[in-house]
Amino acid sequence: MSSPLAPRLWGVHALGVAAIVAASGLGMWQLDSWQAQRAAEASDLTRLDPEPLADVIGADDRFPGDKVGQPVVVSGVWVPDGTVYVSGRELDGQDGYWVVTPLAIGPVDAADEPGAGDAPALPIVRGWTADPAEAPAPPEGAAEMVAWLQPAEGTGEADTDRSDDIIPQVRTADLIQRVDQDLYGAYGVVATDVAPGDWPTGDTAVNDGTEGLSAATLEQLPAADRFTGLRNFLYALEWWIFAAFAAFVWWRYVREVTAEPEDEAEPLDEDGQGDGPGGDTGDEPGGDPAPGPGEPARAGSGEVADTDEPSAPGAGTRPVADPVPSKP
Numbered sequence: 480m481s482s483p484l485a486p487r488l489w490g491v492h493a494l495g496v497a498a499i500v501a502a503s504g505l506g507m508w509q510l511d512s513w514q515a516q517r518a519a520e521a522s523d524l525t526r527l528d529p530e531p532l533a534d535v536i537g538a539d540d541r542f543p544g545d546k547v548g549q550p551v552v553v554s555g556v557w558v559p560d561g562t563v564y565v566s567g568r569e570l571d572g573q574d575g576y577w578v579v580t581p582l583a584i585g586p587v588d589a590a591d592e593p594g595a596g597d598a599p600a601l602p603i604v605r606g607w608t609a610d611p612a613e614a615p616a617p618p619e620g621a622a623e624m625v626a627w628l629q630p631a632e633g634t635g636e637a638d639t640d641r642s643d644d645i646i647p648q649v650r651t652a653d654l655i656q657r658v659d660q661d662l663y664g665a666y667g668v669v670a671t672d673v674a675p676g677d678w679p680t681g682d683t684a685v686n687d688g689t690e691g692l693s694a695a696t697l698e699q700l701p702a703a704d705r706f707t708g709l710r711n712f713l714y715a716l717e718w719w720i721f722a723a724f725a726a727f728v729w730w731r732y733v734r735e736v737t738a739e740p741e742d743e744a745e746p747l748d749e750d751g752q753g754d755g756p757g758g759d760t761g762d763e764p765g766g767d768p769a770p771g772p773g774e775p776a777r778a779g780s781g782e783v784a785d786t787d788e789p790s791a792p793g794a795g796t797r798p799v800a801d802p803v804p805s806k807p
Contacts, residue, residue, distance in 0.1 A: 481737045488733060495729030499722045506718035512544075512711040524548040525697065528674050529625045532584065538599035542630040542665050548697065549628045550673050553603070555584040556596045557688065559617035561658040564645045568607060568699045575609040577695055579649060579666070580617050580688060581658055587685060590621030601626075602654055602666040606692025607699070611645065615691035623685040625678050626667025627697060668695050 529550035536543060558581040565577040581600035589595055603626060608614040629649075636647040646653045649666050669687055671694045673680050 483733050483737050498725040502718045502722035506715045509711045509715035526674050529678050550625050550670055551628050553626050554587045554623040555582045556590045557618045558583055558600055559619055562617040564611040566645055566647055570607050575607055578605045578608055578614050587621045587623050597660050599661040601663045604668040604695045605688040607695045618688040623679045624687040625670040625673050625680040627670050629666055
């Protein structure tokens with residue numbers, strides 16, 4: 480029996496450990512994603528103190544999952560040519576549209592500098608309108624305001640008519656086709672109710688673009704896809720099952736390789752008997768048992784029967800005929 484720690488099995492052990500560790504780690508990652516989404520759904524950040532946008536997310540950063548609804552202070556230059564209208568938003572039971580205009584992020588005092596309007600932009604939901612044709616003209620120039628930060632939507636609804644400025648969701652892939660600069664992986668909704676403080680909101684905001692529009696609210700957001708969180712949890716279970724399967728295969732392979740080989744069966748003789756107990760009992764291998772005293776020899780044994788009685792004359796013999804005389 481070979482040892483499970485034999486050098487020839489080291490590669491198998493390394494592969495087994497690597498598979499188990501990798502699968503377990505991926506399972507924990509999916510579990511963390513599930514827990515993070517549950518925590519984000521249970522929290523309301525809209526009443527927290529606003530933070531500078533740069534402290535929450537960068538132009539090339541992924542959206543931080545724990546910052547949904549976080550109030551942020553944004554400033555920059557409006558990009559009016561990128562204005563779009565997002566359908567399917569209700570206000571007091573009436574179906575309407577969000578009015579969204581990108582804001583090229585940068586300091587307000589640098590709005591007049593060349594290239595300020597080409598900086599990465601954050602789409603801003605300025606407000607709500609029942610009809611895009613009745614919406615006011617997009618704003619221009621510098622702006623500063625507080626906005627509730629939201630991740631880009633991805634409901635999967637397609638834009639069936641790309642010839643107009645109406646889109647079904649605030650999706651980066653749809654918005655970036657209408658601007659000449661990069662976009663943040665998020666958008667903001669102009670905040671109308673924030674924590675007390677000296678914030679650029681309401682009358683103190685600078686050109687926030689809300690004039691002539693009804694206020695947009697987070698209640699107008701589409702319902703969250705709860706299957707996303709459940710999917711993360713199921714992925715975690717799937718990875719852990721794979722880790723358990725890898726451990727079983729590893730154990731089974733090592734067990735079979737190191738097991739002792741089974742004993743070979745003893746060959747049988749011509750009579751179908753082996754050499755062990757219960758086999759031949761005669762004097763010669765494969766022969767019949769020797770007859771006991773006073774017993775006649777068995778037929779085919781090759782021995783002559785020895786009897787005490789004399790045989791009768793002529794018994795057991797054939798008479799021999801006289802030879803025929805030959806003719807002279």
